[in-house]
Amino acid sequence: MSDYKTGLDFAKKLDQNDPLKTYRDKFLIPKDKDGNEMIYLCGNSLGLQPKTTKSYIDQELKDWANLGVEGHTDAKNPWLPYHEFLTENMAKVVGAKPIEVVTMNTLTANLHFMMVSFYKPTSKRYKIVIEADAFPSDKYAVESQLRHHGFDDKAGLILWKPREGEELYHYEDLESIVEQHSDEIALIMIGNTNYYTGQFFDMKRITQLGHKHGCMVGFDCAHGAGNVQLNLHDSGADFAIWCTYKYLNSGPGSLAGAFVHERHAHDKSLNRFTGWWSHNKQTRFNMRHEFDVLPGAEGWQLSNPPILSLAAIRASLDIFAEVGMEVLTEKSRKITGYFEFLLKQLGEDTIRIITPENPKERGCQLSIQVKNADKNLHKKLTEAGVISDWREPDVIRCAPVPLYNSYQDVYKTVEKLKELV
Incomplete structure (x- = not known):
């Protein structure tokens, strides 16, 4: 998609038309000390908790x-x-x-x-x-x-x-x-x-x-x-x-x-480590059977x-x-493309994206190198309310996850980054 635009209104419009917009409400979003939702772009490290998880475990x-x-x-x-x-x-x-x-x-x-x-x-x-x-x-x-x-x-x-x-x-x-x-x-x-x-x-x-x-x-x-x-x-x-x-x-x-x-x-001849849960379910609890591997x-x-x-x-x-991988990856391509578009507005003398440009060669993660920056930038970004991921020597990994991230999350992240650099 090449017709992305700058400005918060465009981000809001994308969110309004997002077929997955209701799924954000199915997840628990971390909050800062003042009770405001953080922008969470770290699903590539640890995904957010679905609200239903507690009832399933309970x-x-x-x-x-x-x-x-x-x-x-x-x-x-x-x-x-x-x-x-x-x-x-x-x-x-x-x-x-x-x-x-x-x-x-x-x-x-x-x-x-x-x-x-x-x-x-x-x-x-x-x-x-x-x-x-x-x-x-x-x-x-x-x-x-x-x-x-x-x-x-x-x-x-x-x-x-x-x-x-x-x-x-x-x-x-x-x-x-x-x-x-x-x-x-x-x-x-x-x-x-x-x-x-x-x-x-x-x-x-x-x-x-x-x-x-x-x-x-x-x-x-x-x-x-x-x-x-x-x-x-x-x-x-x-x-x-x-x-x-x-x-x-x-x-x-x-x-x-x-x-x-x-x-x-x-192929029963394949060498493998085995235990009772890889044994035939019908005779698993008859403790004296010889091992019979499950297919x-x-x-x-x-x-x-x-x-x-x-x-x-x-x-x-x-x-x-409920969602299906096809719908999920369609939004992934769109939100990551939008994120890439906004980052490029900062100029290549400031930001370099090392993730492939071809959407078929990436998922939702963009790995960002910021010129002349160190881990302090990542720390400041976190303090500004964006949870992302730092990888040595100089990369900030950001993953706008299509299930729970919004286009406004992406827009606000780039605005905060713009202020910091």
């Missing part, structure tokens, strides 16, 4: 109080199959089939569990490709897997780097890396939406490249789930993982998600999940099911 607390252990079967939402209540809606959010998705564990734990199955190194083919500025936890995890298998964690890690003087990654450089090391690479593991720049990668292209050269391919979708249309099934990726506390609004440290492509669903992503579960966390995720997923 129901489980009530059933636990009244039923005790019988709540596993007799609760309003029985606890034994509780994770299954989330599967269909989660699959829609990430573009997968229900058999390919499970809600379990936490993000980095899921990455390790996936690598147990899909990182299968040999003495010759053992290297792992990851983007140079991956989220640190991913880098630590793959390095530890290399060490665990007896390899040097520096020699075994191949970094896909931006070109000198640039922040964004070029597919041609990844293609060169994979072609050059094709018989040495066991796994390509990329953060599908880069946490620092907000660059959203073409997962299908990367997967096809990896598979062409005999590599397994996985993605960390922590900054993509609930933000962009992932289309995980169509991407062909072997596995993916994501957290639910960012764009999926499930609360700090809440359970994560995992995707295993349908083609692996019935699909559920076969990677280990333990019965924490119900209170699942309840919070379910509250949020019900909102996503």
Whole structure:
């Protein structure tokens, strides 16, 4: 959309015509000490709490109080199959089939569990490709897997780097890396939406490249789930993982998600760590049966999940099911484009946006470099009522989340930034 305009009236007009305008009222917006709503642009770090979350959790607390252990079967939402209540809606959010998705564990734990199955190194083919500025936890995890298998964690890690003087990654450089090391690479593991720049990668292209050269391919979708249309099934990726506390609004440290492509669903020969929750549901509680793995992503579960966390995720997923990712990403493109338009009015000698300009290559996050600024600017922005996110050395990450951010939020943020710089 190229016909954005400056001025508060235009922002108000966009809000009036926003098909998602009523959804802001479904979330609890943080307030300052005077009771005024803050401008919250930090959903890429921790999403806001839906107002319904409390009632979803209260129901489980009530059933636990009244039923005790019988709540596993007799609760309003029985606890034994509780994770299954989330599967269909989660699959829609990430573009997968229900058999390919499970809600379990936490993000980095899921990455390790996936690598147990899909990182299968040999003495010759053992290297792992990851983007140079991956989220640190991913880098630590793959390095530890290399060490665990007896390899040097520096020699075994191949970094896909931006070109000198640039922040964004070029597919041609990844293609060169994979072609050059094709018989040495066991796994390509990329953060599908880069946490620092907000660059959203073409997962299908990367997967096809990896598979062409005999590599397994996985993605960390922590900054993509609930933000962009992932289309995980169509991407062909072997596995993916994501957290639910960012764009999926499930609360700090809440359970994560995992995707295993349908083609692996019935492969019982895949090496994996197992526990009783990955065992056949029909005989799970007959304690003396030999292990019989469940088909699909559920076969990677280990333990019965924490119900209170699942309840919070379910509250949020019900909102996503109402809206749908298509409508959500349509507003995302529009509000992020408007934000970009306003920031550019400040002049390139003041502001530089390092996130890709192409809307197909980003979600709602814009990563902003302000010339000659340091963390003090971010501190002042917070004091001015805007909650955003600072990343060293010089980037302010702002994410106008389409479910609860308004066009006026974006307008006011740029006005405050203009005053500060």
